[in-house]
Amino acid sequence: MPQAAGAVALRSSLCSMSYEKTSSPSRSTLHVAPKPTSLLQNHPLYPQTHAKLSLEFKEKILCLEVMGVDAGKALSQNPELRTVSLESIHSIISFLMSKGLQEKDLPRIFGMCPKILTSDIKTDLNPVFDFILQELKVPEHSFRRVVNKCPRLLTSSVKDQLTPAFIYLRRLGFKDLVALAYQDSVLLVSNVENTLIPKLKFLETLGLSKDEVRSMVLRCPALLTFSIENNFQPKYEYLAGEMGRKLEELKEFPQYFAFSLENRIKPRHMEIVQSGISLPLSVMLKSTDEDFRQLITQGGG
Structure with a gap:
């Protein structure tokens, strides 16, 4: 055979x-x-x-x-x-x-x-699907989409993990249940005390108010998944130091932290410096390679 x-x-x-x-x-x-x-x-x-x-x-x-x-x-x-x-x-x-x-x-x-x-079907798995149905308001025919997005949901305690995270995120301002279920469900398996809160507090140490931090994470939920040591800290130091950018730009464009420091931020900043032009942070990073080259050629216009 x-x-x-x-x-x-x-x-x-x-x-x-x-x-x-x-x-x-x-x-x-x-x-x-x-x-x-x-x-x-x-x-x-x-x-x-x-x-x-x-x-x-x-x-x-x-x-x-x-x-x-x-x-x-x-x-x-x-x-x-x-x-x-x-x-x-x-x-x-x-x-x-x-x-x-x-x-x-x-x-x-x-x-x-x-x-x-x-896992135990009765005590471990069934409660998770009940949570997805009752709290996230996901219809049964969409269970597959939610689980495939974040399989870790199935290994998380509803009582000790999912419910506390859900309550905290709702209080933080995450009102869109569709987005929370289908896009940002990884936040539900993040520990509130050890993961979510420390990241918010670190952003506040940069000089941002609680309301400003809340606004940033609601616009860019991925911020709550980034590492303080490997992402926030080195990228902010480069932004404020080498780039000389103001905190105001970070408030307007929190997606800055989602771009690679070595492969995107540094190379493009260096090209801008060499070209002697000025670009908004969002334009500098979001532009395609072709559009960015064109901006450099046209002097930022």
């Missing part, structure tokens, strides 16, 4: 499942395929070495690999995978697909968050 065909057969045998909804929306029946011992042992991906490993453990490894998940990396990041049953993994996959996730989504989701594979 060719390896590609064998992989398909193995996936259908090891990782096949169906999730049937009954008349009660809260109850479902999961059908797990029996262990295909002969197919497994004859499969080209079957690890002939490591003979001491149990058959079920090898099945788990193959199931992950055939799905497109790096089993070694997943086991390293989530050691609980060593003891969880294959049937439990099947249940997780079935549950996610019942929520609108597709098979092609799973390698990336599990690769980024292998902890999902050992």
Whole structure:
């Protein structure tokens, strides 16, 4: 059997499942395929070495690999995978697909968050989908879009992480639930005390008021995802020092922090200095390479 065909057969045998909804929306029946011992042992991906490993453990490894998940990396990041049953993994996959996730989504989701594979459906996953539905007002047919945007939602505690972050962001001024669900959902998995607040306070140390900082992050939510040490600090020092720009420009164009210091900000600033022209910060950075060259040629006009 060719390896590609064998992989398909193995996936259908090891990782096949169906999730049937009954008349009660809260109850479902999961059908797990029996262990295909002969197919497994004859499969080209079957690890002939490591003979001491149990058959079920090898099945788990193959199931992950055939799905497109790096089993070694997943086991390293989530050691609980060593003891969880294959049937439990099947249940997780079935549950996610019942929520609108597709098979092609799973390698990336599990690769980024292998902890999902050992989650408890009732106490871990169901509350997250309830949060997405009830707090973010996301309809069930759009669950897939939200989870694909931020798989870490599925590994976050609703009580300890998602709800506190949601309340804080709403108080900060994030009123657009659509944007929060589909674009800025990574903010919901950011720790309020250790991540969000320190970034706001650092921006205030630059001489910005709380209201000015709030306005900046609402215009550019990505600011709350940037590192103080690797982004804010070096970029501001270059802005105020080498570029001699005023804080007012930063207030007007907070997207400055989203551009690469080495690949965009410094090269373009140096070209402007050499050309002896002056450009607004936003024009200098947002212009395409072609438009920027044209501005340099025309002397900034």
